[in-house]
Amino acid sequence: MHQPIGIFDSGYGGLTILREIVRKLPQYDYVYLGDNARTPYGTRSFETVYHYTLECVRHLFDRDCRLVILACNTASAKALRNIQQLDLPSLDSDRRVLGVIRPTTEVIGKYSKTGHVGILATRGTVTSESYVVEIEKFFPELTVFQEACPMWVPLVENGEYASDGADYFVRQHIDRLLAQSPAIDTLLLACTHYPLLLNKIRQAAPDNVTILSQGHIVADSLADYLHRHPEIEAQCSKHGERLFLTTDSPGDFDRQATIFYGESIQSAHLAL
Template identity: 60%
Template sequence: MINKKSIGVFDSGYGGLTVFESIAKQLPDYNYIYFGDNARAPYGDHSFETIYEYTLDCVEWLFAQGCPLVILACNTASAKALRTIQQKVLPVKYPGYRVLGVIRPTAEVIGSYTDTGTIGVMGTRGTVNSESYPIEIHHQYPQLNVIQQSCPMWVPLIENNEHVNEGADYFVKKYIDKLLAQSADIDAILLACTHYPLLVPKMKNYLPEGISLVAQGDIVADSLVSYLNRHPEIENQLTKNGEMSFYTSGDHVVFDHNASIFFSKKVVSTQVHLNCNP
């Protein structure tokens, strides 16, 4: 048990580090605990029930480490677990704790990125099949046309550090072509997976001019700044020593090595064995 109140940041693996980096840059004074559930990643193709159970395990572990606020820096977990945790778990078991995701902050601002009114969303199968982005975006911008494309090969390519090689080009182009074939009016593409910013250089090679790519890191960080300003009952609990701790349910040596793909600072993690780890 850590006797400091930290902001918890959770992802099924490494991609959440791209969001965490943006958060830490905007809010450098706070203490953070990052947890990657690498032993059970990727989450994208698991069932709703499994993703919910895995996410809740990790959120409860972060609560136990002294995190009154946890950010689900994972689109799949945000799509398939966040609402149930917020509505059914927190009020009963953890009334003083808060869990936030990455979908709503993005949906709140995505309308400002399009002139045509047609948005592309690229994500994992789990995120796309959940329909979470079309639903949340239409709450904010009923007039927008939201077109989705799942990209099941992108996360494995990135996590195996193959995204910089020529072999990745085939799959980058394949999914972009599939998305754009659905509408000629798309002028903004939301990268609805925290891994995908690493593919931006390759994506730009296959996109027509005038289509912007929207990553989530800065959007989520801006939203967290606003949230803490509006919720002093949470903000006042948080310790501000500028400390970062990293944990993984997988091999910590592998995690530390692969984290360098996603995070600019050296990462030294500790392995955690959750009760239901494989």
């Protein structure tokens, strides 16, 4: 039976998560759904993000996904809790929906020596306070500082992530975050688009600052989850197959997706 693991994102960024998951767990089948027609999610209300995310999760369930990963920080911040608590019991209590915030917050304290960590994210994720709340649960001794970077996703999606113009916006937000506390020694890229700006972020940040991307953290967490939940793992099919869906133009998606995923893909259009 074909029961893939579903990977959802508002657009392309989740492909950076999927890339690391496939590298870690290549044997499983995956369906990636990018809601490109309605991106960005970062500027939308909680209610709208919840509605859009639930609609996409339902579609992945219709494709027999027993496990869905919200590979989107905004969706994880604004929709995950409601879906887990309010919707799953009536949709199918045997299925699971996981996010990308908790795996990161479970480990971030291990990287900081000063106890001061910085979060770089979309405005929606920052406003939600999700990282502040979750980090408090696992590392109450940490002090968390946040900086919203509204220009970073447009820079990436318009292919400007390697341009000289991107330097200004990257340095601006790094400087603003570090101005909150010079003791910050760990920066978390809390948006799945931001790894494409990693080289410029490294150039803008002091050498002693550790910069964390989420892909390998989420991949390790998923492997651990499947190990700890053999009843879910047994339901996931293992043919090494990949299916890519987008709510917008497949041609546009395929061209952009290569940048995020690291290899060429062929997607299909999904009308919601």
